[in-house]
Amino acid sequence: MEICKPILEVRDLYVNFYTYAGIVKAIDGVSFTVCEGETFCLVGETGCGKTVTSRAITRLVPEPGRIEKGEVIYYTPYGKINLLELPEEKLREIRGKEIAYIFQDPAAALDPLYTIGYQIAETMVEHKTVPKWKEAFIKAIDVLRSVLMPDPEKRVKAYPHELSGGMKQRSVIGIGLSNQPRIIIADEPTSYLDVTIQAQIMDLLRKLKKEKKLTIILITHNMGLVAEMCDRVAVMYAGNIVELGTVEQVFKNPLHPYTKGLLRAVPNPLTKIEKLEAIPGTVPNLIYPPPGCRFHPRCSYTMDICKREKPRLVEVEPGHHVACWLYSR
Numbered sequence: 296m297e298i299c300k301p302i303l304e305v306r307d308l309y310v311n312f313y314t315y316a317g318i319v320k321a322i323d324g325v326s327f328t329v330c331e332g333e334t335f336c337l338v339g340e341t342g343c344g345k346t347v348t349s350r351a352i353t354r355l356v357p358e359p360g361r362i363e364k365g366e367v368i369y370y371t372p373y374g375k376i377n378l379l380e381l382p383e384e385k386l387r388e389i390r391g392k393e394i395a396y397i398f399q400d401p402a403a404a405l406d407p408l409y410t411i412g413y414q415i416a417e418t419m420v421e422h423k424t425v426p427k428w429k430e431a432f433i434k435a436i437d438v439l440r441s442v443l444m445p446d447p448e449k450r451v452k453a454y455p456h457e458l459s460g461g462m463k464q465r466s467v468i469g470i471g472l473s474n475q476p477r478i479i480i481a482d483e484p485t486s487y488l489d490v491t492i493q494a495q496i497m498d499l500l501r502k503l504k505k506e507k508k509l510t511i512i513l514i515t516h517n518m519g520l521v522a523e524m525c526d527r528v529a530v531m532y533a534g535n536i537v538e539l540g541t542v543e544q545v546f547k548n549p550l551h552p553y554t555k556g557l558l559r560a561v562p563n564p565l566t567k568i569e570k571l572e573a574i575p576g577t578v579p580n581l582i583y584p585p586p587g588c589r590f591h592p593r594c595s596y597t598m599d600i601c602k603r604e605k606p607r608l609v610e611v612e613p614g615h616h617v618a619c620w621l622y623s624r
């Protein structure tokens with residue numbers, strides 16, 4: 296196993312949403328470390344907390360959400376910073392520059408009133424990577440070229456509605472990369488694209504990661520994408536990380552009953568299984584999360600302790616962690 300040089304560390308993160316219906320305990324003590332140069336995946340069903348976790352990294356949790364507790368340690372070349380304690384103006388120098396996002400829906404991420412060139416140039420001017428607008432517009436063409444946009448000299452003057460879905464996503468990736476970030480957080484970057492374009496975008500991310508020595512945090516519900524793209528993976532369920540390890544460890548030797556269920560629910564062309572197995576039950580209401588292990592109402596191995604006490608994430612082999620009482624006693 297390669298030695299991990301940490302670039303980001305999330306420690307004991309708690310996020311609640313204060314809704315009219317009650318307090319949604321969305322993130323319940325999440326901890327993980329991202330190593331420099333790796334692709335780290337957060338995977339799980341919709342509503343498991345992966346997007347909220349990724350947004351909490353630079354304090355982008357939307358209202359009525361609140362980060363209650365925790366630390367996000369960012370390792371700069373000059374030392375460590377807790378991003379949750381940094382003054383907003385200092386954080387703005389990091390967010391979008393050193394840590395950039397690629398959001399889910401490229402159409403919603405782009406401003407329909409401005410050309411693609413303007414939006415890329417604006418990111419560079421705002422962060423003073425390129426101080427003058429004129430230079431930034433010229434640089435925007437290079438940025439579009441680097442994300443393999445066809446005919447970048449023409450597209451730089453295009454408005455979002457003039458571009459296809461794939462071109463919009465390339466533009467969003469371009470905006471993310473324009474300040475040469477150290478970390479890219481890609482939140483379901485292909486979920487709005489058709490399958491062939493999805494493959495092109497993932498190839499592009501792989502190529503850019505290699506060329507620009509990026510660290511990628513990939514948020515996805517797609518286990519196939521995890522297997523293809525990631526070095527390490529954290530499986531999330533109902534606001535907790537339930538398993539964490541290398542892709543090989545988690546796919547070849549899944550330990551947590553939820554991870555096993557997820558993998559049984561994925562079609563595999565090599566095993567001619569006609570019917571996929573669904574995980575019984577539904578995701579819990581996080582206003583009233585189940586006590587103890589949040590997966591216990593759906594788990595076929597539930598014991599008394601599972602209903603009372605929350606299992607901690609423990610290391611069962613080097614680099615492979617699981618939060619389950621089957622492995623904790």
Ligand code: SF4
Pocket residue numbers: 551552553588589590591592594595596597598601606618619620621
């Ligand atoms: Fe199942 Fe208990 Fe493990 Fe939770 S802690 S996954 S309920 S065996």
